[in-house]
Amino acid sequence: MGTLFNWFSPLFQHLRTWTAIGLLLLAVTLPFPAQAASRIDPQLEQQVLQIIREHPEVIIETVQSYQQQQQQKVKQSQQTFLQDLKTNPQTVIGESPTTGSAQSKTLLIEFSDFQCPYCAEAHKTLKELLAKYPDKIRLVYKNLPLVSIHAEALPAAKAAWAAYQQDKFWEYHDALFTNQKQLGEALYLNIAKNLNLDLSKFKRDLALAAPAITKDVQLAEKLAVSGTPFFVINSPTFSGVVQLADIESILTGAK
Incomplete structure (x- = not known):
């Protein structure tokens, strides 16, 4: 085992894929908070929905970027933990x-x-x-x-x-x-x-x-x-x- 916690990477990939799908569905069906629905221009809402339908990859890319940031935070935490274990247990x-x-x-x-x-x-x-x-x-x-x-x-x-x-x-x-x-x-x-x-x-x-x-x-x-x-x-x-x-x-x- 060469690196700390390296067997978690498949889990992150799995979570990233399903999170992207989930958020895409959420964005299509519930684009705005219920409290604000009455204040949204119906025409604007339809335009936003149409953009999402035509370019779902934008949502997926956004989710993937977020997941990568989170994965990097975890990796940094793991490295810090291992360093502390070595130098200041x-x-x-x-x-x-x-x-x-x-x-x-x-x-x-x-x-x-x-x-x-x-x-x-x-x-x-x-x-x-x-x-x-x-x-x-x-x-x-x-x-x-x-x-x-x-x-x-x-x-x-x-x-x-x-x-x-x-x-x-x-x-x-x-x-x-x-x-x-x-x-x-x-x-x-x-x-x-x-x-x-x-x-x-x-x-x-x-x-x-x-x-x-x-x-x-x-x-x-x-x-x-x-x-x-x-x-x-x-x-x-x-x-x-x-x-x-x-x-x-x-x-x-x-x-």
């Missing part, structure tokens, strides 16, 4: 939970969703890697709850953040993935009890968790991360987006 880590060796030269950023079944599988692999290479990797957890398909992803993320305020994030994180099929308010409270958390503080912190999670989500959006789990690694041998299956070979210097 603490800016990337921020206040996110970390585990593994604080002295490790390999930093692995994970964007994850507690209700995502693929994330649960990745969790098992990461646990094994951290146990096998305790001095070679530092894992940073970033929230990306896919709320449109996972109703409990955000509540679970809030509960884990509340546990983090009592230095129990990773224990809580593990319990959530282990009991993923039971995600819900009862489980969140039971895990807190089992970890001997101050329940009053835990409940208060639940209400304060949203800003930290939103910050992670905004970072993911800025980098055009659309699915979980998603990994970015910076090591002496490789830097960029990485597949879970390749992490061990990077840790051993084979890649």
Whole structure:
């Protein structure tokens, strides 16, 4: 993998094409806001519609130009992110939970969703890697709850953040993935009890968790991360987006 996030380019092409088609249809059928319709000269409206019908390529070119600008912004954000990961990793880590060796030269950023079944599988692999290479990797957890398909992803993320305020994030994180099929308010409270958390503080912190999670989500959006789990690694041998299956070979210097 030569460049950061380079596999997103087909997605941008797909979105650009369908956005152009959608806007063309919108322009033909709804050229003006409803509130202003009564103030538009009917003759002018027909002239505009006729121009659009005869020259739809103008709309497509405009949309393509806009999409290119947006793609360039994302590319710049990705490059800045990777540069920060190399030269000032603490800016990337921020206040996110970390585990593994604080002295490790390999930093692995994970964007994850507690209700995502693929994330649960990745969790098992990461646990094994951290146990096998305790001095070679530092894992940073970033929230990306896919709320449109996972109703409990955000509540679970809030509960884990509340546990983090009592230095129990990773224990809580593990319990959530282990009991993923039971995600819900009862489980969140039971895990807190089992970890001997101050329940009053835990409940208060639940209400304060949203800003930290939103910050992670905004970072993911800025980098055009659309699915979980998603990994970015910076090591002496490789830097960029990485597949879970390749992490061990990077840790051993084979890649």
